[in-house]
Amino acid sequence: MTTKPKDDVAVPGSLLSEVKEANLSDLKEKNVLKALADEYDKMKIKPGESVGLVAAESIGEPSTQMTLNTFHFAGVAEMNITTGLPRIIEVLDGRKNLATPMMDIYLKKPYSQGQDIKKIALSIKETHLQDVSTEISINLADSRIEVFVDDAKLSEIGMSKQVLFSTLKGEVKGLSVDLRKDFISFKVKNKEEGINAIFKMKEKIKTLVIKGIKGISQVLPVKRNNEFIIITAGSNLKKILPMPFVDETRTVSNNIFEIEDVLGIEAARQAIIEEVYKVIENQGLNVDIRHLMLVADTMCASGKIQGVTRYGTVKEKVSVLARASFETPIKHLIEASLYGETDHLKSVVENVMLNQPVPVGTGMIKLVTKEEDTKEEKKAK
Amino acid sequence: MKKIEQKHILIPKHTKLSDKEKADLLKHYNIALSNLPSIVKDDSAVSHLTPKADDIIKIVRKSSTAGQSIFYRVVVDA
CATH class of the missing domain: 3.30.1360 (Gyrase A; domain 2)
Structure with missing residues (x-):
């Protein structure tokens, strides 16, 4: 099967510069670029691929190997940080009250070099x-x-x-x-x-x-990559960012809802990806970041963060049967029958339940033929 | 205050599409506005663009896999 090359394929700049570095002749370079574009386009996920299922399996399997309840000191003395599976669940469920909220406060020069660091730290502590x-x-x-x-x-x-x-x-x-x-x-x-x-x-x-600032119960100045930052237990981005000594471009909280509130939904999406990836990396596991991107995109699709729970993203599903198959089936079925909902069987789960082909891959494609006119219809024409 | 927040590393670039760009986009992907993911009107990353409902916001994300990826969100009332 030959695929017709697209007119415009956006190839990442890093690949392009790699080709440029090879110093090829013009004609060769043109051919290489063309082959590169074709190859890159082929690697893209095709319509109908069940990416959600692959993402679920790819995140789910490694997390069974995660040590449960790893409360440890992540290189920082005297500060407790939720990591491991509990942290992943916390983020993906979209919990508003975190077990250990914290912030990394980056400072402007000269404070980032250690000037008055103790004074600053104490001044924001509640x-x-x-x-x-x-x-x-x-x-x-x-x-x-x-x-x-x-x-x-x-x-x-x-x-x-x-x-x-x-x-x-x-x-x-x-x-x-x-x-x-x-x-x-x-x-x-x-x-x-x-x-x-x-x-x-x-x-x-x-x-x-x-x-000090409400909610910040502990402050800890530490040196990270040749600059001083302040790690806090407790989080209050809204109050911290306008402070004159705070570097407002890099300071982050681990509370995704605070980030959504102060920096917007796109920043929250990025924070979800980073927070989950950090944990997975920490545990020495290997999950492709694209799976996390998909989950984060789903959580942020409505413009507000929704956890992957029956109150969040699952509630958005159109199909009654799909919702019922997740959690509390009887509640969903009773509600649906009370309101007279219709299930159009457009998605995967409900079709599995009814033993029908699922709209995935080749199952998505339907053949449409033009029916031949009957004798009466021909006459009418 | 608003200007400060725009510079944060977590916030990708947000721009508002013109009416023509909007029509082209919907035609190109053969979709309706309701098929796009949404962003609330008073989201702090777009409030400086003074968006109205049904505007489309173009978001250019930095991506670790694709270098740069373009995303669209439709503005909804909160």
Whole structure:
């Protein structure tokens, strides 16, 4: 079988430059390029190939060999990262609450060379009032809470008592805040509150956020490829990217939904591919990246990330039988019968169930013939 | 703020197709708008193009296998 060469085949630039480097004569080069284009076109997936099934098998089989629950320290001390199968499931299911959200924050020069790195790291870490105080006690006689501030810890995060006081004033509601000589006092404005209320208030005051970015519970400056970056436990891309010292072109989160929100669906697709591929590579397995591209494309087809679950991509299937064959069949069948849905048997699964040829490969092609007119029709003409 | 986000390494280049390009594309692939994958109108990667529903966004991705791959998404209301 000879295939007619297409007019325009987009061959990757890396292949073209390889041909150029060979320094062939013009005629030879032209022939080589033509053969290259033909060959490249032949390698493309043909219509009707069941790519989804191949992708599912190709990702599924290696992941059975993955060690379960590999919680390990990925070269970084003191930080727990979900990897292995749990991480892949997390990404592909489209879970919103990750087990270990984290960010890689790249810095602009000169901070990337290590200048003030500790100060910067501490400035984005979420700091609570209890982290900078030596004692938080309740004075029952005056029904107030006294917070004794540790000056050394306060200066470590680059804050003065006066600044702390004004931030606290903005944070709390329904309390009067006073800066005394050696402590900060919180007093309930409404005198009628009992002792219980004061105890509750104390717990609230303990966790008041006085500095940093919400959600970032741990910071860790590390050196990677000759520059300093900050790895964080907890993630908040939206707040981090506008910061003046952050390199906003490279900083990433491992939360794909945050990426979708801040950088758009195409960035999220890329992040899904990278996150899953990272895990697979880490485990020493070999999966062609095109399978992951297909899965990521499917997850992002609607413009919003959808997990590969019965609430996500599977819900989009047109066929009732295909949906029922995935999970909770009875629920789907009952719903379909209530709404009077029709199944046009256009896809693969439902045709397998009904023992019919599936629309895959040569099964996709149907022969259309023109029927000969009957005698009556001929007469009518 | 918006300009900053456009430069991120994860974001490929997004451009809006003109009406003529749009018609040519649909004719070339013999498809309807509903056959294309979609992108929401207020997606942060396209908001600077001020797209309307039914516009087509051309996305030029960098691909590790094909060098460069072209993808199209149709704009939908969120």
